[in-house]
Amino acid sequence: MKKILAMVLALTMIFALCVAAAPAASAAEPVKAGFIFLHDETSTYDLNFINGAREACEKLGVEYIFKTNIPEGQEAADAAEELIDEGCNFIFADSFGHESFLMQVAKDYPEVQFCHATGTQAHTAGLDNYHNGFASIYEGRFLGGVAAGLKLNEMIESGAITADQAKVGYIGAFPYAEVKSGYTSFFLGVRYVCPSATMDVTFTNSWYDPTLEKEGAIKLISNGCVLLSEHADSMGAPTECQDKGVPFVFYNGSAANDCPDTFIVASRIDWAPYMEYAMTCVAEGKDIGADWTGTIATGSVKLTEINDKAAAAGTAEKIAEIQALIESGELKVFDTATWTVNGQTLTEYMADVDDMGDFAPDTNVIADGYFHESEYRSAPYFDIDIDGITNLDA
Amino acid sequence: MNKKTKTPLFHVAKRGALRWYQAWAIRGAAILLALIVCGVVTSLVTGENPFAVYAAIWKGSFGTPRKMWVLLQNIAMLLCVSLAVTPAFRMRCWNLGGEGQALIGALASAACMILLPGKVPNWAILPCMLLCSLAAGAVWAGIPAFFKAKYNTNETLFTLMMNYVATQLVAYYCVVWESPKGSATIGIINSKTELGWFPVVGGQKYLLNILIVAALCVAMHVYLNYTKHGYEIAVVGESERTARYVGIKVERVVIRTMLLSGAICGLAGLLLVAGTNHTLTPTIVDGRGFTAVMVSWLAKFNPVWMIFTSFLLVFLGRGAGEIATKFGLNHSFGDILTGVILFFIIGSEFFINYQIKLTRGAGKEE
Numbered sequence: 001m002k003k004i005l006a007m008v009l010a011l012t013m014i015f016a017l018c019v020a021a022a023p024a025a026s027a028a029e030p031v032k033a034g035f036i037f038l039h040d041e042t043s044t045y046d047l048n049f050i051n052g053a054r055e056a057c058e059k060l061g062v063e064y065i066f067k068t069n070i071p072e073g074q075e076a077a078d079a080a081e082e083l084i085d086e087g088c089n090f091i092f093a094d095s096f097g098h099e100s101f102l103m104q105v106a107k108d109y110p111e112v113q114f115c116h117a118t119g120t121q122a123h124t125a126g127l128d129n130y131h132n133g134f135a136s137i138y139e140g141r142f143l144g145g146v147a148a149g150l151k152l153n154e155m156i157e158s159g160a161i162t163a164d165q166a167k168v169g170y171i172g173a174f175p176y177a178e179v180k181s182g183y184t185s186f187f188l189g190v191r192y193v194c195p196s197a198t199m200d201v202t203f204t205n206s207w208y209d210p211t212l213e214k215e216g217a218i219k220l221i222s223n224g225c226v227l228l229s230e231h232a233d234s235m236g237a238p239t240e241c242q243d244k245g246v247p248f249v250f251y252n253g254s255a256a257n258d259c260p261d262t263f264i265v266a267s268r269i270d271w272a273p274y275m276e277y278a279m280t281c282v283a284e285g286k287d288i289g290a291d292w293t294g295t296i297a298t299g300s301v302k303l304t305e306i307n308d309k310a311a312a313a314g315t316a317e318k319i320a321e322i323q324a325l326i327e328s329g330e331l332k333v334f335d336t337a338t339w340t341v342n343g344q345t346l347t348e349y350m351a352d353v354d355d356m357g358d359f360a361p362d363t364n365v366i367a368d369g370y371f372h373e374s375e376y377r378s379a380p381y382f383d384i385d386i387d388g389i390t391n392l393d394a
Numbered sequence: 395m396n397k398k399t400k401t402p403l404f405h406v407a408k409r410g411a412l413r414w415y416q417a418w419a420i421r422g423a424a425i426l427l428a429l430i431v432c433g434v435v436t437s438l439v440t441g442e443n444p445f446a447v448y449a450a451i452w453k454g455s456f457g458t459p460r461k462m463w464v465l466l467q468n469i470a471m472l473l474c475v476s477l478a479v480t481p482a483f484r485m486r487c488w489n490l491g492g493e494g495q496a497l498i499g500a501l502a503s504a505a506c507m508i509l510l511p512g513k514v515p516n517w518a519i520l521p522c523m524l525l526c527s528l529a530a531g532a533v534w535a536g537i538p539a540f541f542k543a544k545y546n547t548n549e550t551l552f553t554l555m556m557n558y559v560a561t562q563l564v565a566y567y568c569v570v571w572e573s574p575k576g577s578a579t580i581g582i583i584n585s586k587t588e589l590g591w592f593p594v595v596g597g598q599k600y601l602l603n604i605l606i607v608a609a610l611c612v613a614m615h616v617y618l619n620y621t622k623h624g625y626e627i628a629v630v631g632e633s634e635r636t637a638r639y640v641g642i643k644v645e646r647v648v649i650r651t652m653l654l655s656g657a658i659c660g661l662a663g664l665l666l667v668a669g670t671n672h673t674l675t676p677t678i679v680d681g682r683g684f685t686a687v688m689v690s691w692l693a694k695f696n697p698v699w700m701i702f703t704s705f706l707l708v709f710l711g712r713g714a715g716e717i718a719t720k721f722g723l724n725h726s727f728g729d730i731l732t733g734v735i736l737f738f739i740i741g742s743e744f745f746i747n748y749q750i751k752l753t754r755g756a757g758k759e760e
Contacts, residue, residue: 040718040725068718069725071677072579074670078464085458100582100673176577205565205578 031090031283033057033064033275034083036076036102038095040068043208044252045233049094049117052271059272062090062279072097080105084112090282092275093117106130113288115278117271118178120379123291124354133274133292134378135300138185139326140267142333143296143303144249145189146322147265147315148227151247152194154312161226163196169220170201171213171230171237175391179203181373181380182231185333186249187389192338193318200225202392210236221246223392238263247310254304264311265319266304273300293378297327334371339386346371351381401753409749417746424742428735435734442721451731454716455709465712467600467670470607472704474665475679476686477607477614477697478658481651482535483687484618484695485631491538491553493683494560495531495656497676499663501564502530504674507583507590507667508571519590523664531660532653534560539652543645549652557683565676582672592669603669610658615697627651659683692739710735 035053039046050066057064065086070079076098080091084105092115093102099119106114106127114130116122122132152166168190172179183201190197202219204212213236217228221244229249230237235258241248242259250266273294281288294300306316325331336345350361353376365372365381373382385391412420433444455465475492482489506523514522538552571580584590595602618624626647630637637644666678685707692706693699714728 042724065719066722067715069715071675071680073673073675073678078460081460082458082464085460096577097579097581097675100585104582104585174578205569 031060031062031279032086032088033062033090033092033279034080034086034088035064035066036070036079036083036091036093036098037066037068038070038072038098039208039233043233044235045207046094048252048268049271053092053275055272056275056279060276060279060283070098072101074101076101077105080114081109084109089113090279091115092278103127103130113278113282115274115288117274118379120377123377128287131278131288131290131292132378133278133294134374134380135269135271135274135294136296136374137267137269137301138181138333138373138380138382139296140269140301140303141182141185142189142192142326143319143323144229144251144265144267145186145191146193146319147189147306147311148186148229148247148249149190149193149197150312150315150318151227151264151310152190152197155226156194165224165226166194166197167225168197168199169217169223169225169228170199171216171220171228171232172201172203173207173232174205175203177383178380179231180384181382182251183229184339184382184384184386184389185373186229187386188333188338191388192322197388199389200392201389204232206232208233210234213237214240217241217244217246219392250304254307256305256307260307260309262310263307265306265315268302268304269294270300270302273298291378293374296323332370334373334382336366336369336371339388341384341386343387346384349384351376351383353377353381403753404750405753406748407751409747412746420745421739421742424738424745425735428738431738432731432734435730440721440723440727442723447717447721447731450717450720451710451713451728453720454712454714457716461712463598463600465708466604468708468712469701469704470600470604471662471665471670472682472685472689472708473611473700474607474662475659475682476689476693476700476704477610478531478655478662479683479686480614480655480690480695480697480700481618481624481627482655483690485627485648485651487539487542487648487652488550489535489538489553489652489655490550490687491535491556491656491683492659492686493679493681494553494557495534495659496662496666496679496683497557497560497564498534499527499531499660500667500674500678501560501567501663502526502660503590503664503667504571504580504583505567511584511587511589516589520592520668523590523668524661527660527664527667528657529660531663532657535652535656535659536649539649542652543648561676564674564678568674568676571674579675580673583667583674585672590668591672592665600670603665606661606665610661611697611701618697623647623650688736706739707732 037046037049041047041050065083067079070076072095080102083091090113094117096118099116099121102114102116103125106129110129116132118134119132122130148168155161156163156166170183172183187199200220200223202216204216206212213232213234217237217240220228227247228237228241231251238248238250238255238259241262245262247262247264249264252268254266255263274292278288346366348364349366351363351365352361353363363376371382374380436442436444436447456462475496479489479492503523506519506526510519510522534556538549538556541547541552542549568580569578572578573581592602626642629642630644630647634644667674671678689700689703689707692703710732714725714732717723717728718725
């Protein structure tokens with residue numbers, strides 16, 4: 001029985017080799033990229049990665065394979081190994097929960113380079129072929145916040161709301177540093193132009209749940225929020241905003257087609273620069289940085305086109321002005337002079353930058369009057385609850 | 395009076411028992427028809443060559459040795475849950491809670507892996523995991539069984555709702571044990587020490603799981619067909635009154651069988667956590683508790699046939715993933731093809747049991 005099995009396996013292997021070898025021989029490209037996506041293009045989060053991957057591969061002329069709907073479990077490791085079987089020497093995974101499975105495979109295949117978006121462990125893992133990448137999306141969120149603040153100002157001036165009613169709502173996925181960093185920078189952007197603004201936050205405890213996100217939007221609107229934003233991956237909240245006529249700032253991509261009356265602008269990470277960088281390193285045999293952070297200055301953080309129908313007048317000019325200040329370093333998003341905790345200004349804060357599973361704060365990240373986000377590690381670690389933001393679920 | 399009655403052209407009649415090859419000819423024809431319809435749908439909707447799509451479906455399962463191992467592993471896991479729900483089904487007790495029972499077994503295993511190291515000797519962790527996952531699964535099935543036996547509650551709804559309780563419990567513990575903070579994911583448990591991981595047998599990480607389920611399949615076949623328990627289950631399934639009349643304690647059989655059903659689901663959870671994934675997520679069972687219902691039904695509750703029906707479903711699922719990768723078609727397209735094929739397979743059972751006869755004298759005036 002064992003012999004027969006062995007023979008069958010051997011024959012299949014030979015057959016598979018013949019099949020695999022045929023196209024491989026004609027391919028002159030040294031880089032073959034394999035991408036692992038948590039969902040498919042129906043998720044705004046994955047669509048943003050899929051677009052970035054396609055753009056980067058086509059620009060570099062790299063052959064690529066996409067694997068979609070790969071759960072955050074052993075399936076991710078299997079998918080990576082199948083991609084390696086297909087001849088991929090560069091593997092990219094897009095979801096946080098893929099990380100530990102990708103690292104397991106990386107240990108077994110030192111000749112293959114692995115890049116993982118949003119992960120936290122590469123800079124301490126000591127694996128030469130495993131890397132994390134992210135972007136300082138808080139800069140984009142801040143600019144989105146500025147657009148929202150201008151809209152609030154317009155509503156105050158027109159008498160639709162009073163200055164005290166300038167409350168924005170935010171639907172977050174998890175109370176996780178990445179989300180907290182995102183909504184705090186958004187709020188600081190709002191308050192940068194509309195000082196009386198406050199914010200309510202509610203969590204769905206899911207990255208992708210159209211129903212919960214819609215319910216979150218209803219909850220915030222009925223709680224008096226006059227403008228919404230979110231960090232979750234479905235169209236649940238935007239469609240609710242469109243129905244209720246509540247303006248909103250989106251994430252990952254434009255919603256102007258589905259919500260033409262209420263969509264103001266969206267910030268997103270453009271993953272193409274990171275993918276291009278990593279694949280170029282593979283092609284040239286150079287080392288990929290263990291932990292790479294793209295910024296608004298390097299083109300990794302972008303804003304979509306502004307929807308003039310919903311945005312306040314002069315939004316584009318104001319955003320351009322502030323973006324220039326951020327790029328020059330003149331304006332720090334997490335400037336400690338602009339926010340307080342229990343009425344106090346922070347002068348130091350120990351964050352859990354090295355993810356050793358201990359949750360132990362290990363690095364002081366406040367210096368020179370601002371919180372140094374995404375500098376010690378690409379994945380965000382700002383997890384402070386600041387004054388002016390109310391967590392409705394607390 | 396000249397009354398006109400219109401007789402329909404066809405009518406449906408019950409068929410006598412078919413010879414085995416006739417039945418299989420009908421099934422074969424159904425699969426052939428299914429493939430033709432799939433081909434037409436593929437060409438019309440996507441413009442892809444249907445034969446290339448079929449080839450991709452085949453390659454999804456048999457393209458490389460690794461894919462074959464993954465195929466076998468997926469069959470084993472689906473078969474395990476299917477074997478678990480089958481004894482209850484044979485009793486006409488509709489345990490739709492396989493998903494939750496497996497999930498709670500997975501939770502118990504993960505809890506042992508996380509909480510026990512340092513408290514008990516390392517060799518004792520795996521036995522503890524086995525015991526806890528079996529017990530957890532059994533309890534999860536035992537609760538609805540108790541209420542069914544005692545108060546005649548509807549087990550279909552009860553077990554179904556227990557799934558949601560299990561999912562939420564697992565989601566809760568994913569937050570309790572999360573790493574890093576706030577992410578609600580646990581990551582690989584004991585990745586450095588590998589405590590509570592199944593040993594790798596024969597150099598193949600999935601082999602042990604496959605062997606365990608193969609043994610379970612044989613055991614279940616024997617249990618259902620050659621033991622007193624199996625006979626009692628069959629009698630209760632045929633007629634509860636007959637069972638009572640011949641002195642079978644129906645309540646006891648219901649509870650006992652459901653406990654067994656749940657315990658094996660718990661085992662499936664253990665295999666998923668300790669054997670392959672080494673983590674816990676609310677989606678770790680991946681709908682197998684529900685797919686198992688179909689596997690079991692299609693195989694007419696026969697454990698040996700279930701190997702083939704679970705192969706069929708896993709094969710189609712893997713094929714769907716492959717065509718999504720190869721042709722850039724959405725994963726849902728693979729699901730459409732799976733739906734078409736299942737429609738024909740289930741439909742073929744109709745033609746095995748019934749025949750369509752041309753009504754004699756149809757259309758004539760009488």
